[in-house]
Amino acid sequence: MDQQLPKHDCRNFVKKVFLVLDGELPETERNLFIMDIQRCKGCLEHFHIEKTFKDFIAAKVERKDCSEKLKQTIISQVQSNPET
């Protein structure tokens, strides 16, 4: 049986990105979110954040301080993309 994932919503994606960046999502939800974005190539490609985002998550997991810089990078990448 497939894991229960919340319905993917590309518009919700940006909101969730911010929640994850702010550390507002508990680890379980963060993991769900990571699986969620990996299901949607559109989001990853549209926002060009796949690599940065994964770096951010990895840094977070390892509790590295460089995540602040990555966070800013992701925010500017997400915000600089016009709606298509």
Ligand SMILES: [Zn+2]
């Ligand atoms: Zn999407």
